[in-house]
Amino acid sequence: xxxxxxxxxxxxxxxxxxxxxxxxxxxxxxxxxxxxxxxxxxxxxxxxxxxxxxxxxxxxxxxxxxxxxxxxxxxxxxxxxxxxxxxxxxxxxxxxxxxxxxxxxxxxxxxxxxxxxxxxxxxxxxxxxxxxxxxxxxxxxxxxxxxxxxxxxxxxxxxxxxxxxxxxxxxxxxxxxxxxxxxxxxxxxxxxxxxxxxxxxxxxxxxxxxxxxxxxxxxxxxxxxxxxxxxxxxxxxx
Amino acid sequence: xxxxxxxxxxxxxxxxxxxxxxxxxxxxxxxxxxxxxxxxxxxxxxxxxxxxxxxxxxxxxxxxxxxxxxxxxxxxxxxxxxxxxxxxxxxxxxxxxxxxxxxxxxxxxxxxxxxxxxxxxxxxxxxxxxxxxxxxxxxxxxxxxxxxxxxxxxxxxxxxxxxxxxxxxxxxxxxxxxxxxxxxxxxxxxxxxxxxxxxxxxxxxxxxxxxxxxxxxxxxxxxxxxxxxxxxxxxxxxxxxxxxxxxxxxxxxxxxxxxxxxxxxxxxxxxxxxxxxxxxxxxxxxxxxxxxx
Numbered sequence: 001x002x003x004x005x006x007x008x009x010x011x012x013x014x015x016x017x018x019x020x021x022x023x024x025x026x027x028x029x030x031x032x033x034x035x036x037x038x039x040x041x042x043x044x045x046x047x048x049x050x051x052x053x054x055x056x057x058x059x060x061x062x063x064x065x066x067x068x069x070x071x072x073x074x075x076x077x078x079x080x081x082x083x084x085x086x087x088x089x090x091x092x093x094x095x096x097x098x099x100x101x102x103x104x105x106x107x108x109x110x111x112x113x114x115x116x117x118x119x120x121x122x123x124x125x126x127x128x129x130x131x132x133x134x135x136x137x138x139x140x141x142x143x144x145x146x147x148x149x150x151x152x153x154x155x156x157x158x159x160x161x162x163x164x165x166x167x168x169x170x171x172x173x174x175x176x177x178x179x180x181x182x183x184x185x186x187x188x189x190x191x192x193x194x195x196x197x198x199x200x201x202x203x204x205x206x207x208x209x210x211x212x213x214x215x216x217x218x219x220x221x222x223x224x225x226x227x228x229x230x231x232x233x234x235x236x237x238x
Numbered sequence: 239x240x241x242x243x244x245x246x247x248x249x250x251x252x253x254x255x256x257x258x259x260x261x262x263x264x265x266x267x268x269x270x271x272x273x274x275x276x277x278x279x280x281x282x283x284x285x286x287x288x289x290x291x292x293x294x295x296x297x298x299x300x301x302x303x304x305x306x307x308x309x310x311x312x313x314x315x316x317x318x319x320x321x322x323x324x325x326x327x328x329x330x331x332x333x334x335x336x337x338x339x340x341x342x343x344x345x346x347x348x349x350x351x352x353x354x355x356x357x358x359x360x361x362x363x364x365x366x367x368x369x370x371x372x373x374x375x376x377x378x379x380x381x382x383x384x385x386x387x388x389x390x391x392x393x394x395x396x397x398x399x400x401x402x403x404x405x406x407x408x409x410x411x412x413x414x415x416x417x418x419x420x421x422x423x424x425x426x427x428x429x430x431x432x433x434x435x436x437x438x439x440x441x442x443x444x445x446x447x448x449x450x451x452x453x454x455x456x457x458x459x460x461x462x463x464x465x466x467x468x469x470x471x472x473x474x475x476x477x478x479x480x481x482x483x484x485x486x487x488x489x490x491x492x493x494x495x496x497x498x499x500x501x502x503x504x505x506x507x508x509x510x511x512x513x514x515x516x517x518x519x520x521x522x523x524x525x526x527x528x529x530x531x
Binding site: 009012015016019040041042044047121124125142143145146147148219 | 241243255276277278280282283284287308309310495497498499500501504
């Protein structure tokens, strides 16, 4: 399984979950590759050197590395949030379709996502007690929630629309979405219209994606671990 | 600079990343960075990565790593009680950096609970020769207490009056059952899992122990600690009569938040650490290189 992590603070929140999930899968014989995109986490590059196209190519490099090291005959991709978006876009570049794409709350509208980041950034500063902070969001210029953002990434996010995800190439797509989400339903319909076998899993647990709180919030909520493991193990058993 | 992913410790249960300068041997100390709260070894907003790269560019090797059961690290094969395990993990990290670089003196850079952990291991391992502590322990002075009351009053006069009126009851409750909540409007930021703050004399003794062996300390308090640390001279007002005080650097950065959420805050703090390291340990590097072989 190849993991495509979310962006920024969401990636930090998801990190331990992925470690625990990877252990569980590895103990059942499923190899997992987790990696950081260029300019993210432990990878080379500064924050502001990353962009969607580069990260798309990073996913393809990681895919080939996983194939080379694991000699697996089938590869499942798991992407979360912006990582799901990057996974969908990257899969369109594969010579043959991915066996299964599991896309958890993908970002299908870049402008909405930027607004979410703006709101979370303002809230984080206010919650952190920064004396000069305000809860009023301001447009992202070069940073979001403590991470540098390149002009290219901002521009690409500003243009990102659902149709970009509909270029995905996979034998099956699992969309994990909050219940009754209109945008998610539209994405499912769009993927199906593009000829992708698409299944929606409505998942009611709310994962605290961007919180900086260490206490009173679970890093590895059992329902999330179970949901992800179930989808991946089901795919590997087929 | 080279960055190398490593596993170390008994059973190789700890995961970390070495950041090595192009040329080893320029410096006499190495840096260790660890988790801040439950954030993995990259640090809040990737701060540890940015700091490690900056230090490496100035010749200082570092190892950033995840404590047992955090980030990418496994649980310890024979887990010890929480406090002991942290000390064991930090010592294992020093062992690894020593084996890799030949260095025998280390600085621990810790944020919040990470700062507390650095101080704890410095009591037990004489290889720790420096501590950078962001929003670690803070102790009130008369002036900071007054400022805290004024801050409370300005923020919410009615709630402050209610809190003050309830003070005798709170005092009694605190005596009967610890730990007590911060009912006075304060916002505790320490993530110490119920561990109490050392008494001022105990804290002073810990700094003194490090000072006596030539160790150096750089304390930093952000605006996120305003309830506990509210003016630049607070540390020196509380501990100024101690012999180590003159050698402790203490910066007050009220316009920066606890997790360094802005890039400018990160740059400012990294600049300060790199500058401090150069002043304190750079001079020692030069002195040691003048010694005859």
